[in-house]
Amino acid sequence: MSMNYVFGFSLFLLLLVALNIYFFYTLIPMGKKSVDFKNVPSIKLDQSPSVFKDIYDYLNYLPSQYKSRNSKFFTLQKTLLTSFSPSDNIQDDWPDLSQVGTGSSLYPHKNSVAGQMLHAMKTAPIVLVDNAPKGTQLKLLLLLEGKQKLYFKPKRYERDHIIHGSIVAGFDRHNSEVFAYYLAMTLNFTWIPPSVIRKIHVDREIVPVATIGLKRTMIRNGNGGRCIYGKCFYCKINETVCPDNKGEIEGAAILYLDKPFQFQVFKSPWHRNYRDSKLMEWQRDNDFCKKVMGTLSTKRILDLVDISIFDFLIQNGDRHRYEMYKDRILLLDNGKGLGNPAVDELDILAPLYQCCIIRLTTWKYLELLSGSSLTETIKLMSAFQGAKLVTEDHFKAVERRLLKVYATVQYCIGRHGSAKVFKA
Template structure:
């Protein structure tokens, strides 16, 4: 071969190599645009995240100095305050909901509203026709209707089994309200704890509710129970008042306006041994990004963080108001403080995107301040403490997991995962 020919062949070969390289770089950049999750299973990712939690930077473990500014404002805003005329307060409150934001960030009427919810006399009681779990609809003296979810479990009871197991936890509804307020996801109904006199409720009940209540003479006097009217309600499973006729529960604000119900893309099958597509496909979010608009997806990712912290794995459907997601029905939370149901976070780790505002807010409440603050905010609730120490520790443990998942996404795809 002449020198010329050698150069010619080498030139062609080099061009091929160059083309191949450019092609590869292009392919890699395409893959970067489409963040395929590089870990092949939930189990593998969970292991990786658990490892990362152990080496989190001190800023995630210590108090953030920015916290103090939020703390004072939040404590002031949610402190129950005396009121004179409940109707005046409710006139204000019922103007609050704007799209999915149910109440403003700070408003001097919030403290008074919390007092009306826990103190206004109850004038009428009915069964709630909606949902599968026992609830009542109560009318307060100012004509306002609210929902009542009764206590089924003691604070320390551990619910084993699937993440959606057991009956509603009334205290979870209350904690969820305060957590959402702190995280600035003001999309939950306002909820307070209250002890009701079930004898008095019986007297105020309509005939249908009376028919689903039990009034029995016992050696300690008359015992009042209710089993209500709902999919899972049966006479064999009533909730009963104590010897003073008192029954604990959550009083929940009824969100006004039109709500639309949607099936969650991360719905479970609720059948033993039958898995949903998202449970096995770590790339589940890639096609979803084209099907759901980004705002909705970011709402669902915020919701998954919120649900993971409280251990709610039962958001089979979600509701929207004016286009934005609302977090109704938070009762299936705080079942087992010894467990983390990592897959509740699937929307976050499968999509690896997050609102920047959510991320900034989560960072403010590091170092144990999240549960400390909620604890202080709920000090005046009739049912304080709302959750026990083990559940508080679990919330803090899960917050570190959330930090680690977001760190993992940041390391893998960079700052572009944070959306404005």
């Protein structure tokens, strides 16, 4: 073997070692573990925006504080539970709602008022039932004794049913409306109408007080039960809602926002394309927020960032428009959440990772909810009404997504620094 060959081979080995050392210190940050691939989402990262890869890198190296309980939340949790626990002498009477939309929340909820209100929504006698023709899917309008009105979105799927396909596939999920209410209240996003699971007996509670219009949209099934197909944009006579073997229909009872609530409706800059597979501009351009900042105020963008976090946690990708009341965005129409607990569509967070701003108050509140405190609180609050909202897989999914929200904010801090990310 010639000396030139030995020298060349030795030089090759030296270069190989040097390259290994370089990539080790360049790709693996000092003092951190290697990437935990079990945290990688169920998407093909090589086909997704590069920002997704950066966010998942931050996810793998999240500080431990975001996976542990924050003791500072215990006091807030106790206050929330007091708000939702029925009082000892609970009655069917409605609480005083004269201050609706005038304070720091859409409806009063403190000092057991929320618990009293949900109890009344669940149990108050129904004096009139009609179709609620607005919207794309079947809803009923209930008039209760006491003149309160409820929207009623009937159950279409069992709790463990998984919706496959696009983020907007399938019927609305009634339990998503109710889960969204508890989630919003836990996040301190209090501009949302109350919602509760209610069961209604068709023959005893609907038929005797149904309008002629509603009765015209009812047919009998093979078992003799009265089924409803309703009146809406997508309502079809072959897509009915039928009573169970007890003669009941389960659904989400949502407090109806009656006059004087006059909303302003706006199209979301981050709305999706429902007609074909063509991507919207925000899905193609990660600098899309620069254009939005030229048309919307910082306050409005911060509102949309808050909503994107809320929608991401339940995977509601159907926020194509939003409603404003007294310069606040209302969290209405939350039925497209909870489709598939195994999927996290990260692009719902586009307002956050493209604008890279968030209210400091929102961020501090999110930090308090680490270590399963978020879903634990929802379980405790909803237990007062005795209804199981979702499967355990959905609770785990919400906690997993909360970690991704933390990682997205960390990604923004890494790019721009805390001073530019957090807004008063």
